[in-house]
Amino acid sequence: MNPSVEPALPSWWLEHALEAEGHPAPAAALEGDASADVAIVGGGYTGLWTALALRERAPELRVALLEAEICGHGPSGRNGGFVHGYWASLASLLPLLGEEEALRLARAGEAIVPGIRAWAQERGEDVWLRERGMLMVSAAPAQDAALERAIAAAEAVGRPDQARPLTREEVAARVASPVFRGGVFFPDGATVHPGLLVRALRRAALEAGVTLHERTPVTRLREGSPSVLETPRGTLRAREVVLATNAGLTGWRPAARHLTNFGSYVVLTEPVPELLAEIGWTGGEAIVDGRMFLHYFRATEDGRVLMGSGSGPIGFGGRLDARFSRDRATVARAEAGLRRLLPGLDGARVERAWGGPIDVSADHLPFFRTKPGTRVHYGAGYSGHGVGPSWLGGRILASLALGADDEWTRLPLATRRVPRLPGEPLRRLGGGLVRASIMACEEAEERGRRPPLAARAGAALPRLLGMELGTR
DSSP states (O other), rough: OOOOOOOOOHHHHHHHHHHHHTTOOOOOOEEEEEEEEEEEEOSOOOOOHHHHHHHHOTTOOHHHHHEOOOOSSSGGGGGGGGGGGGGGGGHHHHHHHHHHHHHHHHHHHHEEEEHHHHHHHHTOOOOOOOOOOEEEOSSSSGHHHHHHHHHHHHHTTTTTSSSSEEHHHHHHHHHTTTTEEEEEESSSSSSSOOHHHHHHHHHHHHHOOEEOSSSSSEEEEESSSSSSEEEETEEEEEEEEEEEEEEGGGGGGHTTTTTEEEEEEEEEEEOOOOHHHTTOOOOEEEEEESSSEEEEEEEEETSSSEEEEEEOOOOSTOOOOOTOOHHHHHHHHHHHHHHHGGGGGOOOOOEEEEEEEEEEEETTTTTTEETTSSSEEEOOBBTTTTTTHHHHHHHHHHHHTTTOSSTTTTTTTHHHHHOOOOTTTHHHHHHHHHHHHHHHHHHHTTTOOOOHHHHHHHHHHHHHHHHOOOOO
């Protein structure tokens, strides 16, 4: 299948947000030598939330933020806009962290949506925040188990309210599709306009006194007291450094051992509010299916439908090349998912498609650390679920930069032992084999066939390779 449109950046989200903002000029690039108390590299959600947390908690600090392009150019301006914490991931958190720590993380995540809401309301920012929960649906018999695991995990910890089972009929009352077999509703979920949010954060950072330099890539980091960040036209010296470049950290040795990159792509339709009304999808729920390389889909305020697929190519050695933004095959899979999962939208024309790399950790949880022997702090590994957790990440990184031992630095995201991934080329070869096997299994299952033995065997490899790509 060929996609209806070619993938291209910038995303519709970022274009729409910049238009609403009046296309402001980028902040001036760094020129000459400068200094700061804290230097942040990366102008996405993580870097901006960190900057705001630092200015709030220590307003005397001089905070400078360096962004290679413009704020929102990276994944913060092109993601699906799903905002949630960790109740939907409880089934995987329990064996990974144990009940006590899993519950602590899930409870911390409950503050994300209210925190973003309060911040946006205080500033009078409309970021299209819709608090309508998240729905996981089964679209094939093999996906039923994902629903069952989510329900059982919530019941096991005495919180069945966080994963409510829905029958086929109850799902159909929310969104009609002939392939939806049942579902689970997670009340801890919302959607947002990613572009409006990241640009609102940029404005807030500037108003809070953060020094921002856009079009300023960091070409070298010389660690020391202070550390020195070299850029094409200047240098920045800072006592504390925060690296918030997500997928860009897969090429940096301290983080690379725990990270790999995958491509994630979306397609976006023209506005079709009348078709959404016909299938009854007017409640604003964010939706995911029960696949390993899941489909994720939501509607926008103007009646468009976004369908995403996390089945893009796997990276090699931290290289970020055109495969992560121009992979037509993954766009075609996202569009095929739209047509299969929501056939009632067959009349909706796909207008845009785009993609980019996501930083995937070995256990699918982000991690936040200070490089031993330095004052360089970093966070990565959101694994495609960063819009909400970056709110936590900003607070954790701010605490690390301040040398604090507090509720944020004690979260499992900052304390757990993160598994290592195999080195290259095994990581790429093994990950590629697993990816192909999982996709073959899921395609067969959705067509009502038993997957080939070789595909089933390949899909079972993640545990052997230490990669959390899904298990069978």
